[in-house]
Amino acid sequence: MQLxxxxxxxxxxxxxxxxxxxxxxxxxxLVLQETKITDDKFPREAIEAAGYKVxxxxxxxxxxxxxxxxxxxxDVVKNIPGFEDDMARVIAGTVDGVRVIGAYFPNGQAPDSxxxxxxxxxxxxxxxxxxxxxxxxxxxxxxxxxxxxxxxRDVWDPVTLKDTIHCTPQERAHFQALIDLGTxxxxxxxxxxxxxxxxxxxxxxxxxxxxxxxxxHILVSDALKASTQACVIDKAPRKNERPSDHVPVVVTLG
DNA sequence: ATGCCTCAGCTCCTGAGA
Numbered sequence: 001m002q003l004x005x006x007x008x009x010x011x012x013x014x015x016x017x018x019x020x021x022x023x024x025x026x027x028x029x030l031v032l033q034e035t036k037i038t039d040d041k042f043p044r045e046a047i048e049a050a051g052y053k054v055x056x057x058x059x060x061x062x063x064x065x066x067x068x069x070x071x072x073x074x075d076v077v078k079n080i081p082g083f084e085d086d087m088a089r090v091i092a093g094t095v096d097g098v099r100v101i102g103a104y105f106p107n108g109q110a111p112d113s114x115x116x117x118x119x120x121x122x123x124x125x126x127x128x129x130x131x132x133x134x135x136x137x138x139x140x141x142x143x144x145x146x147x148x149x150x151x152x153r154d155v156w157d158p159v160t161l162k163d164t165i166h167c168t169p170q171e172r173a174h175f176q177a178l179i180d181l182g183t184x185x186x187x188x189x190x191x192x193x194x195x196x197x198x199x200x201x202x203x204x205x206x207x208x209x210x211x212x213x214x215x216x217h218i219l220v221s222d223a224l225k226a227s228t229q230a231c232v233i234d235k236a237p238r239k240n241e242r243p244s245d246h247v248p249v250v251v252t253l254g
Numbered sequence: 255a256t257g258c259c260t261c262a263g264c265t266c267c268t269g270a271g272a
Contacts, residue, residue: 009271010261034271036262061262062270107272147272166272201272202259213272245260245272 001096001253002027005143005216006237007104007199007246011035011066015043017240019050025234026051027250028070029095031102033145035064042066057088065091065102065144073100083125090126092133098224098253099137101130103144108165116165119147123174131181138223142183145246146217148175150185154214156197166215175217183219186231186251198233199246207238218251227254 004027008014011032022030030052035042037058047054053072057079058064065088067073073093079085092101103126108119134140148171152158161167179185187196197212206212220228230252238247 013261034261107270109270109272164272199272204258206259215272242260 001098002250003098003100003141003143003218003253004030004248004250005033005102005145005218006030006248007033007145007216007244009034009036009244009246011037011043011064013242014244015046017237017244019046021237021248022050022052022068025248025250026070029073029100030068030248031091031100031143032066032068033064033102033104035066036061037064055091055093057091059088063088063104065089065104067091067093067095067100067102069093069095069100071096080122080125080129083122083129085122089122094137097139099133099140101133101140101142101144103142103146105145105147107147108171110165111163111168111170120170120174123177127174127177127181130178134182134221138221140183140221141218141224141251142178143218143249143251145215146175147215148172149213149215150175150188150217153194154197156195156211156213166213178219182222184222184225184228186218186220186228187214187233187249189225189228190231196233198249200238202245216246216249218249220251220253224253228252229254
């Protein structure tokens with residue numbers, strides 16, 4: 001079984017690339033972030049024609065998430081239950097017996113901003129919900145655009161970027177809190193190349209110079225750890241014309 | 255210097271992303 005996550009930065013722009021990618025990477029489920037599209041305009045037909053069922057939860061201009069799966073997702077949940085939020089950031093569903101949570105974590109903008117305060121509140125709520133979800137669904141995968149680097153290996157210049165957004169101790173403590181609930185950073189379960197990133201700024205030839213961050217993650221629960229066989233970042237779509245600034249991350253479960 | 259790209263939208267500039 002293969003599961004993947006991809007922040008597409010506008011599904012309207014990236015739909016052809018998503019369909020191309022699925023044709024060559026026929027994963028069992030794919031979660032998308034930053035679809036930036038309202039539900040009435042979601043390209044359901046094109047995705048179903050490619051052989052996927054889809055659940056989606058969007059809004060105009062910002063945010064927006066979707067869960068594509070070969071077999072229809074059961075018990076779909078949108079956003080964090082009990083957490084008031086006017087942003088579409090989370091979609092969860094059970095696919096082939098695995099609880100799949102796709103999430104677009106808040107950016108946070110800057111450590112001294114209101115958006116950072118919201119990010120911390122959102123992360124608190126996510127942790128409380130995940131604790132409960134793990135009890136009812138031991139086989140669980142949380143994946144998406146976390147907007148957090150787990151440690152300095154995930155940062156192209158950890159000295160210059162020390163304590164800046166995505167790299168603060170507060171954000172990393174929250175990442176660790178998710179791990180402490182009984183999950184594992186699937187990417188780090190395996191030997192990986194140094195300077196492996198999932199996002200590169202559009203500016204200053206950042207991709208060509210490999211000035212990136214690893215902020216797109218896949219956490220697998222304790223119950224899935226032993227069956228986790230691989231986790232790879234697929235950099236190829238970053239070389240497309242009009243690429244997303246993020247690339248897909250894929251996990252293979254036995 | 256706070257932009258450099260890219261995207262959406264009450265679109266010819268602005269806000270946001272990370």
